[in-house]
Amino acid sequence: MVLKKLKKVTAPSFEMVPLLVTFVLLATVGFLIHKYLTWHYDTFKKLGIVGPAPKIWHGNFTGKQQIAYDYDDIYNKYRQKHQIVGMFAYRQPQFLIIDPKLAHEVLVTNFKSFRNNLGKRFLYDKEADPVAALNPFFNVGEEWKTIRSDIMSGLTHHKLSSAYTIWKTCTEKLGKLLSAQTAKGSSIIETKDLVLRYTFNIMGEFLWGIETKTLESLDEPNHYLEVSHRLIHQVFHGFMSYYKCLPFPWCRRFANYRIFTAESDHMFSQFTKDAYVLRERDASKTNQADFLHYVRQLQEKKSLSHYEVVGYLLAVFTDGFDTSGTVAFHTLFYLTHHPECQEKLRKEILNNLEADGNMNYETLNVLPYLDQCVHETLRMISPITFKSRLCTESTEIVLDDGRRIPIKKGQVVTIPVFSYLHDPEYFEDPLEFRPERFENVDISELTKRGIFLPFSDGPRMCLGRHLGFLQIKTAIVEVLKNYRLKVCDKTPPIAKLDSHALINGVDGDLFIEYERL
Numbered sequence: 001m002v003l004k005k006l007k008k009v010t011a012p013s014f015e016m017v018p019l020l021v022t023f024v025l026l027a028t029v030g031f032l033i034h035k036y037l038t039w040h041y042d043t044f045k046k047l048g049i050v051g052p053a054p055k056i057w058h059g060n061f062t063g064k065q066q067i068a069y070d071y072d073d074i075y076n077k078y079r080q081k082h083q084i085v086g087m088f089a090y091r092q093p094q095f096l097i098i099d100p101k102l103a104h105e106v107l108v109t110n111f112k113s114f115r116n117n118l119g120k121r122f123l124y125d126k127e128a129d130p131v132a133a134l135n136p137f138f139n140v141g142e143e144w145k146t147i148r149s150d151i152m153s154g155l156t157h158h159k160l161s162s163a164y165t166i167w168k169t170c171t172e173k174l175g176k177l178l179s180a181q182t183a184k185g186s187s188i189i190e191t192k193d194l195v196l197r198y199t200f201n202i203m204g205e206f207l208w209g210i211e212t213k214t215l216e217s218l219d220e221p222n223h224y225l226e227v228s229h230r231l232i233h234q235v236f237h238g239f240m241s242y243y244k245c246l247p248f249p250w251c252r253r254f255a256n257y258r259i260f261t262a263e264s265d266h267m268f269s270q271f272t273k274d275a276y277v278l279r280e281r282d283a284s285k286t287n288q289a290d291f292l293h294y295v296r297q298l299q300e301k302k303s304l305s306h307y308e309v310v311g312y313l314l315a316v317f318t319d320g321f322d323t324s325g326t327v328a329f330h331t332l333f334y335l336t337h338h339p340e341c342q343e344k345l346r347k348e349i350l351n352n353l354e355a356d357g358n359m360n361y362e363t364l365n366v367l368p369y370l371d372q373c374v375h376e377t378l379r380m381i382s383p384i385t386f387k388s389r390l391c392t393e394s395t396e397i398v399l400d401d402g403r404r405i406p407i408k409k410g411q412v413v414t415i416p417v418f419s420y421l422h423d424p425e426y427f428e429d430p431l432e433f434r435p436e437r438f439e440n441v442d443i444s445e446l447t448k449r450g451i452f453l454p455f456s457d458g459p460r461m462c463l464g465r466h467l468g469f470l471q472i473k474t475a476i477v478e479v480l481k482n483y484r485l486k487v488c489d490k491t492p493p494i495a496k497l498d499s500h501a502l503i504n505g506v507d508g509d510l511f512i513e514y515e516r517l
C-alpha cells in the first residue's frame with residue numbers, strides 16, 4: 001500500500017514530462033547565462049590585481065548615481081595602497097588607473113598602445129548616423145587624424161582672434177537681453193537657459209553665419225535650441241545604450257542607439273544649405289573670419305561632400321555648445337555662492353575694459369583671476385568626469401614595486417578624472433571653491449602630472465579648448481561687468497551632479513538674482 005502511494009508520488013506521470021523538460025531547459029539556460037555573465041570575473045585575480053567584487057549585470061556600477069560617483073567610491077577605497085585596480089563596467093572588465101602618473105603614461109607617453117577611446121564602439125551604425133560618424137571622437141586611424149587636423153586648423157588662436165567681432169556682437173545681445181529682463185522686474189533668472197542661449201547664439205553666427213534669435217527673449221521657447229537639447233540628450237542615451245547593452249551587445253540593435261537625432265541631422269543640414277545660398281546670393285554676407293568660410297575653402301580644396309561639411313560643423317557644435325555653456329554657468333554659480341571672489345573678479349574685469357566698455361581678445365586670454373576662477377570651476381565640476389581608453393597594441397604597465405601588468409589589445413583602461421580633481425592629496429580642501437589655489441600655478445605642469453585633466457591630455461586631448469575658453473570668459477565678463485549675482489530662495493545649494501545628463505553638472509534649474517550695478 002505504502003509502496004503504491006510512493007510510486008504515485010515519485011514516478012513522473014506522462015503529463016509531467018513536458019513540465020520537467022521545461023524546468024531542466026530553463027535551469028540549463030539560467031546556468032549558461034550566469035556562466036556567460038560571470039566566467040571572466042577572475043580576470044584581475046589572475047593578474048594579482050585587487051578590486052571590488054562585481055554584481056551580475058551592473059558590475060561595479062550601482063545604477064543609482066552618476067557614474068563619476070561610482071568610479072569615485074572605488075577610487076577612494078583603494079587610493080591609499082594601490083596604483084591600479086580591476087573593476088567591471090556592467091560586464092566589461094576595466095583597469096581603473098588610481099595613480100595619475102600612470103594616467104599620463106596612458107594618454108601621452110604610451111599613446112601608441114592606447115590610441116582610441118570608446119567612441120567607435122558607441123557609434124553602433126555609421127550608415128544610420130552619418131553626421132555623428134564625422135566627429136573625431138568616434139573615429140580612429142587615419143580618418144581620425146585627418147578630421148581632427150582639419151577641424152583644429154579652423155580653431156587656432158589666430159582664427160578665433162580674427163572672428164572675435166562675432167563674440168562682441170553676441171555679448172552685446174546678451175547684455176541687451178539682461179537689461180530688458182531686469183528692467184521689467186524679473187531679476188531672478190534661470191542661468192542655465194540664459195547661458196546656453198548665449199553659447200548657441202555664438203555657434204549659429206560662427207558656424208553658419210545665421211542669427212538664431214535665441215537672445216531675443218527668455219520667455220519664448222526657441223525651436224533650434226529645443227532641437228539641440230534633444231540632440232545632446234540623445235548623445236547621452238546613445239552612450240548609455242552602449243554600456244547598458246554590454247552584457248548582451250546584440251541587444252543594441254533594439255535599443256535607442258543613435259548618437260545624433262535624425263531631426264538634428266536634418267535641421268543642421270538645412271542650416272548649412274541656407275547659409276551657402278545666402279553667401280552665394282550676397283557676397284557681402286560673407287564673414288571671412290568665421291568657421292563656415294574656413295569649411296567652404298576646405299571643401300573646395302578637398303572636394304568634401306555636403307554631409308562631410310555638415311559633419312565638421314556639427315562636430316564643433318555638439319562638442320562645443322553644451323560643454324562650454326555648462327562651464328560658464330557653473331562659474332557664475334560658484335561666484336554667486338562666493339561674493340568675495342565675485343567682487344575680486346569684477347574689479348579685475350572693470351579695470352581691464354577698453355574705452356568702449358568691451359574687453360579685447362588678448363586681455364581676455366590673460367586676465368589672471370578670471371583664468372583662476374574658470375580653472376577652479378573646471379576642477380570642481382569637470383564636464384567630463386572620466387576617460388576610457390581602448391588598448392590598441394598589447395603593452396605593460398610597470399608599477400612602482402616593479403610588477404608588470406600586461407594589458408591586452410582590446411582591453412579597456414579608465415582614468416577617473418573627477419577623482420583626481422577631488423583628491424585632497426593633490427588639491428587641499430577639494431570641496432571648497434578657491435580660485436586662488438591656481439595663482440601662479442603652471443596648469444600644464446598639473447596636466448603633465450596627470451592630476452588636472454578636464455580637457456584630457458595627449459594627441460586626443462580636447463581640440464576646442466581655446467574656443468571653449470572664449471565662450472566661457474566672454475559670458476562671465478558680460479554678466480559681471482553690469483550685474484552683482486546674488487543667492488535667492490531658488491538658488492540651489494552647492495552642487496549635486498545630475499545623473500541623467502551627458503555633461504556633468506548641477507542637478508535641476510539654476511536660478512540666480514541679478515542686481516544691476
Ligand code: HEM
Nearest residue numbers: 136137316319320323324384454455456460462463464468
Ligand atoms: C570647457 C569646455 C570643454 C571641455 C571641458 C572639453 C573636454 C573634452 C574632453 C575631456 C575630451 C576628451 C579627450 C580625450 O578623449 O582624451 C574632449 C574631446 C573633444 N572636444 Fe572638447 N571640451 C570642451 C569644449 C570643446 C569645444 C568648444 C569644442 C569645439 C570644437 C570641443 C571639441 C572636442 C572634440 C572634437 C573632441 C574629440 C577629440 C578627439 O577625439 O580627437 N570641445 N573635450
